[in-house]
């Protein structure tokens with residue numbers, strides 16, 4: 001379902017400097033897999049995740065998503081694919097702090113045309129129930145604990161029923177017990193058929209996934225130990 005061929009990403013923070021964040025990444029991820037991507041800080045993990053999530057384009061190389069060449073797709077088509085197929089979870093949750101959980105989770109639905117407010121609300125409430133925080137739906141994001149925030153972020157990630165969930169260090173800001181709960185939630189989503197890609201520093205988190213890839217200095221390989 002996901003295939004990267006020789007992906008290169010070079011940043012040009014200043015005219016005369018270049019940062020080669022990815023130096024030729026080949027990667028295949030099948031539907032329904034749960035994989036971890038590990039690597040030290042600065043190794044290119046977020047860059048890779050952003051490319052997988054169509055948030056940024058590679059400098060070179062090919063990205064096929066369900067057989068479709070994402071570099072060739074028109075911008076509008078990319079938005080549509082991203083909205084339908086991909087959900088994101090970030091380390092810092094990415095919630096709108098002064099809005100309720102329900103409003104945060106409804107937010108991605110506002111970009112789908114022709115969906116009525118009541119229907120949106122129902123869909124969001126179901127996603128919130130799926131991550132086990134129905135009783136918090138009316139609470140402001142700013143009033144939640146870290147674990148509750150990451151659950152709300154997970155509800156927002158699944159509200160469009162995407163095939164793929166991309167999580168960038170989702171447990172980095174959580175204590176280990178709460179981290180385990182969030183990982184258990186991701187595992188449950190994986191058991192329901194979602195493809196999950198988790199970027200992490202934490203070997204313990206990686207061990208909960210079926211496969212681990214390690215990025216070192218812009219190159220990736222599978223960790224088969």
Ligand SMILES: Nc1ncnc2c1ncn2[C@@H]1O[C@H](COP(=O)(O)OP(=O)(O)O)[C@@H](O)[C@H]1O
Nearest residue numbers: 011013019021040041042043044045046047048
């Ligand atoms: N927008 C950017 N502009 C310039 N350099 C960047 C940018 N984003 C990331 N980098 C650089 O690319 C490299 C990889 O970064 P990143 O993908 O964020 O790594 P990781 O998530 O593994 O910590 C680092 O050297 C980082 O400084």
Ligand SMILES: [Mg+2]
Nearest residue numbers: 045046047168
């Ligand atoms: Mg990162």
